[in-house]
Structures are given as structure tokens and as C-alpha cells.
Amino acid sequence: MKVGLTGNMGSGKSTVASIFRILQISIYQADIEAKKMYLTDDVLKQAITLTGDQILDNNGNLNRQTLAEIAFSNPTILHALNQLIHPLVREDFIKWALQHNHDAYIIHEAAIIFESGFLSEYDKVIYVSCPESIALERIEKRDHLPRELILKRMQYQLPDNEKESLSDFIILNDGNTLLIPQVLSIHQKLLEGSA
Numbered sequence: 768m769k770v771g772l773t774g775n776m777g778s779g780k781s782t783v784a785s786i787f788r789i790l791q792i793s794i795y796q797a798d799i800e801a802k803k804m805y806l807t808d809d810v811l812k813q814a815i816t817l818t819g820d821q822i823l824d825n826n827g828n829l830n831r832q833t834l835a836e837i838a839f840s841n842p843t844i845l846h847a848l849n850q851l852i853h854p855l856v857r858e859d860f861i862k863w864a865l866q867h868n869h870d871a872y873i874i875h876e877a878a879i880i881f882e883s884g885f886l887s888e889y890d891k892v893i894y895v896s897c898p899e900s901i902a903l904e905r906i907e908k909r910d911h912l913p914r915e916l917i918l919k920r921m922q923y924q925l926p927d928n929e930k931e932s933l934s935d936f937i938i939l940n941d942g943n944t945l946l947i948p949q950v951l952s953i954h955q956k957l958l959e960g961s962a
Contacts, residue, residue: 768872769864769888770957773880774895775924776917777902777909779940783895784876786950793867795860797877801852804859805829810851817847839920853883860888872957881925881933891960893953894934896927898941 772787772794774780784794804810811829814822822834838845860875867873872890880886897905899921906917931937936956938949 768890768957768960770872770874771880771885771889771892772874772876772895773878773892773930773934774897774940775899775902775927775930776878776921777905778895778897779905779946780876780878780895783893783938783940783946783950784874786947787874787954790950790954792872792874792954793870794874794876795863797856797860797875800859801856802831804852804855805831805834810855813851814848817844817851835920836916839916839923842923845923849879849883853885857885857888872960879924881930882923886933891935891957892933893936893938894930895938895940896931897939899927901942 772780772784774783781796784796788794805814806829814829814834818834818837822830822837824830834848838848856877864873864875874893875885875889877883877885880889880892886892902921903914903917906912907914910917936953938946938953940946
């Protein structure tokens with residue numbers, strides 16, 4: 768069974784993923800794999816064609832912050848970069864999933880499952896929900912980014928209520944509600960569903 772795990776920026780989906788990992792569930796982290804793909808010559812060349820060589824630092828290496836600034840300030844470039852990366856991530860995930868086909872279920876953790884057209888790949892989807900004010904605080908602390916830049920990035924995400932309506936399970940990560948009991952409950956349901 769393929770399970771999508773997603774949540775808007777700062778929702779804490781990586782924290783939720785780490786709990787599933789403790790339960791011995793195999794997790795494919797799409798965002799981490801996508802970052803690795805930008806380091807390949809072919810993808811980097813295509814990214815430079817789309818954005819210019821200002822995304823390279825003085826040593827000729829990718830400057831992720833500059834790439835993000837360019838992408839999130841230009842919807843056309845962001846769309847083109849997504850069109851470049853998403854098919855590669857999908858292909859990589861399919862290969863990875865085949866290596867784990869004896870698992871009861873596997874998790875594909877990604878920020879933009881709904882936005883990238885990945886929804887049809889999953890048997891179930893878990894959405895990590897979080898109030899925007901809390902998400903903003905978390906991102907400010909974690910990434911040390913200015914609030915206006917975070918809000919600019921957030922505008923490319925579907926709203927919480929829309930994602931919740933498309934999901935099979937919702938985990939509330941508001942800083943007050945305990946995460947582990949929510950994860951254990953979903954884990955049990957997934958195990959029963961895969962039997």
C-alpha cells in the first residue's frame with residue numbers, strides 16, 4: 768500500500784514521518800531526493816537555462832537560497848522547475864517502491880502531493896494540519912527567513928481545508944494535540960487495511 772504524507776510548510780510533516788519511521792515504516796522523502804537531483808549535471812544545466820547562472824555560487828555550486836528566491840518570485844520559472852523535477856521524483860519513487868513491495872505499507876513524504884499531480888499514485892493520503900500562525904513561527908525559527916518571503920512561498924500552496932477534503936487521514940499538529948496517539952491510530956488502520 769502506497770501512502771502519501773503531506774502538509775503545508777511548517778506543518779511538521781517531517782516530525783510525523785519520524786514517528787512512522789520509529790514504527791519501522793519505510794519512508795521516501797521526496798523533498799530530499801529532489802534536492803539531490805539538482806546536483807546532477809543534467810538537471811543543474813536545465814535549471815541554469817531556466818534561471819540564469821546567478822543560481823551558482825563562486826565555486827560553481829548550486830546556491831539553493833538564490834534558486835528559491837528566483838523560483839518563488841516568478842510563477843513561470845517555478846512551474847518550469849517543477850515540470851523538470853516532478854517526473855524525475857515520480858520515476859525514482861516508483862523504483863524505490865518496488866524495493867519495498869513486501870512492506871505492509873510505505874510512505875511517500877512530499878510537500879506538494881496535491882499541487883504536483885501525484886494524488887493518483889497513492890492508496891491513502893495523510894495530511895498534517897497546522898494553524899498558519901504556528902507554521903509561520905516554526906519556519907521563521909527553522910529557516911531564519913523573513914516573514915514576507917515565507918508568506919510569498921505559502922501562496923503557492925493549496926489552502927488547508929482543500930487539502931483536508933482530499934485526504935483520508937488528518938493529523939493535527941497545533942503544538943497542543945499529542946502526535947503519537949494520532950500516528951498510532953492511523954498506523955493501526957493502515958495495517959488492517961493492508962491485511
